[in-house]
Amino acid sequence: RQAKKVIGVQDDLKLTVNAIKVLEARYLLKDENGNVIETPRQMFERTARYLALVDIFYEDDIYDKEGKQKERKIDVEEKPEFLSIWEFNMLKRAFTYFSKEGYMKVDFSYVLDSLKSKWDKIERVKNKFAEVMLHRKYVPNSPTLMNANTKLGQLSACFVLPVPDSIEGIFNAVKYAAMIHKSGGGTGFSFSRLRPKGDIVASTMGVASGPLSFMRVFDVATDVIKQGGKRRGANMGVLSVHHPDILEFITSKDSENKVLSNFNISVAVTDEFMDALLRDDYYPLRNPRNGEEVKRIKARQVWDLIITQAWKTGDPGVIFIDEVNRKHPVKHLGEIESTNPCGEQPLLPYESCNLGSINLSLFVENGKIKWDDLRDTVHTAVHFMDNVIDANNYPLPQVAEMTRRSRKIGLGVMGWAEMLIKLGIPYDSEEAVELAEKVMKFINEESHRASMKLAEKRGVFPAWEGSEWWKKGMKIRNATTTTIAPTGTISIIAGTSSSIEPLFAIAFIRRVLDGQELLEVNPLFEEIMKREGLYSEELMHKVAETGSVQHIDDVPENIKRLFRTAHDIDPVWHVRMQAAFQKYVDNAVSKTVNLRHDASISDVEDTYILAWKLKCKGITIYRDGSKNVQVIYKGTKT
Ligand code: UDP
Structure with a gap:
């Protein structure tokens, strides 16, 4: 799996070929002619240094955690030599915010002087951040790696924007989404506040066209922006199950014409709805404009449509919105109506969240979990991610304000399937579900501990008073600390299985651009088969035909048991695994x-x-196979 030599990029970290390809295409900095100008190591070091700089603001002689509201002005025009222009601008930006909120005892020139005199300290933090990334024990979400110490400087993956029921409001949201997509972030929206199709429009005496018509505008805008961006702009569209247009919403992606192709859609399902469903009863549809009940409809009718469409196309998913709000630690700031595009991050309107994931596959040695190392990595990651909130160049002032109020971060995991294999535990087993709870409980508790430690020095998040943490008397720096992201790209960079997913295929054929076909075998499978003297190219090609080893006689039963793919595993275990992690995840x-x-x-x-x-x-x-376009193909013969 190692890239010996890939043209244009010097691999100084022994990454996989795929990791190098991904980094070269979109992560490593390039000059105006498109030539790569940094190595993977330099990318991680650039990121580590950028985030370590933030620590200077929390030095005792500089930071005033009580925040007494005194303004400090920036009187420094000239950038010191030892900082890049983007580092200098980032520090200026953060200083401006800290001053406005009254958190600074000193002027900006003092901060810069301190950076020089306390450089050893900054360097230590930088090394700590770099160490976990260089070993791929922890990898931040893509925008942090792409944009740290660049002009863009936008570091977060997840945003939620409000869509108010007015033309001006809707088109502002379109514009804001475009700005976020440009910077590599994904956006989630609830369209539940829009009046339904056919409703009155007082100003024009016309009729409203409804949420679906406006979602198409967002979709087209996303298409246009993605041509110029570093990654695909992704959207989540949420509609309340009580919205009068819900049936049209549920079937909206079932079309030959690839409508809403830049959207994942989810129905926000309430307890009221689920109760009606279980009683086989009717439930109300309400016009959001005035809250009036429009009609009552059989919950079963809507549910059957959701299920059938999901079976046909994968969409819609469902958000259990009342459960989300029950567990929300900052209820006093408002109600959650949407998540980010892949569903892992519920957010308030204008909130954003930076994510990052720990590579669990690296925390196994001689069949045992390295808990101490895991604890240290969690603490470093939380420190890093709290700094991201200060360093971030927010695409909108409203987002900056909301994000800094709750200071949510989302630490997650990847390489879970590989950790299990290394421990000899099948994914679809009671033991695995129990271990999932144990591992995530540990990470969650340690991340809270780390955030509380930060609070001692840096203070609690500004909206702490009135939060669930405040009710429990717990002083913490971040309203949430954990989120399980899909890790679509960062797991490739880390060279491990994604998120908490089982392996997708044990071997498969990757078609490369020039028409070549490359056989790829899961490295753990390859290792075990070689150790048992059972490995052959021919056998691997046979495995690659379907991706699964379950029907292959040459693979011993105990190995088969360990290497069940996503499709070999019964759906019940998928859900139980998700639930086991959810139990100990804030988001x-x-x-x-x-x-x-x-x-x-x-x-x-x-x-x-x-x-x-x-x-x-x-x-x-x-x-499998339910949509025309599938991102990854499992085998050559499916
Ligand atoms: N995301 C996005 N566009 C993409 C991939 C991801 O906007 O092409 C956003 C989206 O909000 C998603 C989040 O990033 O929920 C995290 O995705 P993932 O963990 O796959 O990102 P990675 O950091 O691995 O690139």
Whole structure:
């Protein structure tokens, strides 16, 4: 899996070929001619240094955590030699905010002088951040790696924007989304406040066109922006199950014309709805403009449509919105209506969140989990991510304000499937579910501890008073600390399995651009088969035909048991695993329950109901081959 030599990039970290390709295409800095001008090591060091600089603001002689509201002005025009222009601008930006809020005892020139005199300290923090990234024990979300110490400087993956019921408000949201996509972030929206199709428009005496028509505007805008951005702009569209246009919403992605292709859609399902469903009763649809009940409809009718559509196309997913709000630690700031695009991060309107993930596969040695190392990595990650909030160049002032009030961060994991394999535990087993709870409980508690330690020095998050933490008398720096992201790209960079997902294929054929075909085998499988003297290219090609080893006689039973893929694993275990992690995650879990092509509509229903019963915050399924365009193909013969 190692890239010996890839043209244009010097691999100084022994990364995989795929990691190098991804980094070269979109992460490593380039000059005006498009030539790569840094190595992977330099990328991580650039990121570590940029975030370490923030620590200077929290030195005792500089920082006033009580925040007494005194303004400090910036009287320094000239950038000192030892800082890059983007580092200098970042520090100026952060200083301006800290001053406005009264957190600074000193002027900006003093901060710069201190940076020089206390450089050893900054350097130590930088090394600590760099160490975890260089070993890929911890990797921040893509925008942090892409944009640290660059003009853009936008470091977060997740945003939620409000969509108010006015033309001006809607088109502001379109504009804001474009600005966020440009910087590599994804946006979530609730369209539940928009009046339904056919409703009155007083100013024009016309009729409203409804949420779906406006979602198409967002979709097209996303398409246009993605041409110039570093990554695909992704959107989440949420509609309340009580909205009069809900049926049209549920079927909105079921079309030949690839409508809303830049959206994941989710129905925000309430307890009221679920109760009606279980009683086989009717429930109300309400016009959000005035709250009036428009009509009552059979919950079963809506539910069946959700399930059938999910079976057909993968959309919609479901968000259990009341459960989300019950667990929300800053209820006094408002109610959550949407998540980010992949569902793992519920946020208030204008909130953003930076994510980062720990590579669990690296925390196994001689069949044992390295808990001490894991603890240290969690603490470093929380420190790093808290700094991201200060260093970030927010795309909008409203986002800057909301994000700094709750200071949410989302530490998650990747490489879970590989950790289990290294421990000899099958993914679909009681033991694995128990271990999931144990590992995530540990990470969650340690992340809270780390955030509380930060609070001692830096103070609690500004909206702490009135929060659930305040009610418990716990002083903490970040309203939330944990989130399980999909880690779509950073798991490739780290060279491990993504998020908490099982392996997708044990071996597969990757078609490369020039028409070449490359056989890729999971390295743990390769290692075990070689150790047992059972490895052959021919056998691996056979495995690659379907991606699964379950039907292959040459693979011993105990190895088969360990190497079950996403499709070999019964959906119940997918959901139980998601629920086990959710139990100890402040935010939410991004998980796709992968179903086999022959899964039935009632399999989908069982999955959604189980997720609800196990108190997941949401659920998404994907039935193999159910969409025309599938991102990853499992095998050569499916
Ligand atoms: N995201 C996005 N566009 C993309 C991939 C991701 O906007 O092409 C956002 C989206 O909000 C998603 C979040 O980033 O929920 C985290 O995704 P992932 O963990 O896959 O990102 P990575 O850091 O691995 O690139």
